[in-house]
Amino acid sequence: MRQVTFSILERTVLIPVELSHLPKPTFWVLLAVFFLSGIGTNIFSLNDAWYRGLMALTAYVGGILAGAVAAPILLPWIPGRAFALKGAFTGIVAGSAVLLLFKGGLIWIEAVALLFITVGISSYLAMNFTGSTPYTSPSGVEKEMRRAIPLQAGAVVIALVAWVGAAFAG
Amino acid sequence: MENFRYLEGVTTLQLDLEACVGCGVCELVCPHAVFQMNGKKAEIGDPDGCMECGACAQNCAAGAIRVTPGVGCASYIIQTWIKGKEAASCSSSECC
Ligand code: SF4
Numbered sequence: 242m243r244q245v246t247f248s249i250l251e252r253t254v255l256i257p258v259e260l261s262h263l264p265k266p267t268f269w270v271l272l273a274v275f276f277l278s279g280i281g282t283n284i285f286s287l288n289d290a291w292y293r294g295l296m297a298l299t300a301y302v303g304g305i306l307a308g309a310v311a312a313p314i315l316l317p318w319i320p321g322r323a324f325a326l327k328g329a330f331t332g333i334v335a336g337s338a339v340l341l342l343f344k345g346g347l348i349w350i351e352a353v354a355l356l357f358i359t360v361g362i363s364s365y366l367a368m369n370f371t372g373s374t375p376y377t378s379p380s381g382v383e384k385e386m387r388r389a390i391p392l393q394a395g396a397v398v399i400a401l402v403a404w405v406g407a408a409f410a411g
Numbered sequence: 412m413e414n415f416r417y418l419e420g421v422t423t424l425q426l427d428l429e430a431c432v433g434c435g436v437c438e439l440v441c442p443h444a445v446f447q448m449n450g451k452k453a454e455i456g457d458p459d460g461c462m463e464c465g466a467c468a469q470n471c472a473a474g475a476i477r478v479t480p481g482v483g484c485a486s487y488i489i490q491t492w493i494k495g496k497e498a499a500s501c502s503s504s505e506c507c
């Protein structure tokens with residue numbers, strides 16, 4: 242009998258497919274990120290929208306790299322079976338890198354917000370990779386989605402509230 | 412594929428031993444070696460290896476295998492939650 246394989250090369254060529262879904266949502270993310278980043282004690286600051294927006298955008302891009310690029314490539318070596326969990330792991334690593342990048346410029350609430358953005362996005366995107374593998378069963382994917390989506394959504398909501406709230410706290 | 416294992420205890424795969432005529436086709440077509448022949452009957456040796464592709468059920472002339480095949484893709488499954496199984500499609504503009 243002929244069995245399927247899923248080598249690192251076979252996984253890598255699928256990355257552009259994953260990335261090709263992103264331009265449209267990214268447009269809305271950009272708008273939302275710069276708008277939310279500008280809100281603060283001066284009602285709206287263009288300066289904050291730009292500088293804080295860039296930081297939030299970096300966290301978003303970190304989530305994409307961790308979930309849609311690193312997770313597929315490193316798939317068999319990342320702990321966990323559920324892809325959402327694998328994506329959360331790569332997201333924590335990428336999120337920590339984002340925090341290191343901006344260390345000094347962040348208060349702790351902002352750091353939590355950026356980390357949650359990266360982990361939430363990464364987990365969601367890694368979960369989407371289930372559709373590209375030759376071994377994930379639809380029943381399994383549905384099961385992991387029922388557990389993971391509320392957590393991913395929760396992480397992003399907490400992140401947004403913390404990010405906007407930090408502008409008033411800082 | 413031994414190094415790729417997904418969630419356990421989720422597959423919809425079922426084998427009706429009464430109906431099985433022991434032709435061995437399921438063992439041949441399964442890409443994950445889920446079936447083994449046990450004498451004159453098939454046996455689900457590795458249920459957790461099943462990816463619910465449906466190849467076995469489609470090729471079993473005796474109709475002894477039942478599985479709900481589908482697309483294991485998150486965007487597709489979200490569509491089935493929102494629009495229902497019938498209206499969801501794998502190749503729509505919202506999917507790939
Ligand atoms: S293909 Fe069907 S009839 Fe043939 S061995 Fe498998 S279960 Fe039995």
Ligand code: SF4
Binds near residue numbers: 424442461
């Ligand atoms: S559905 Fe596919 S993976 Fe599962 S047992 Fe049948 S042929 Fe094998």
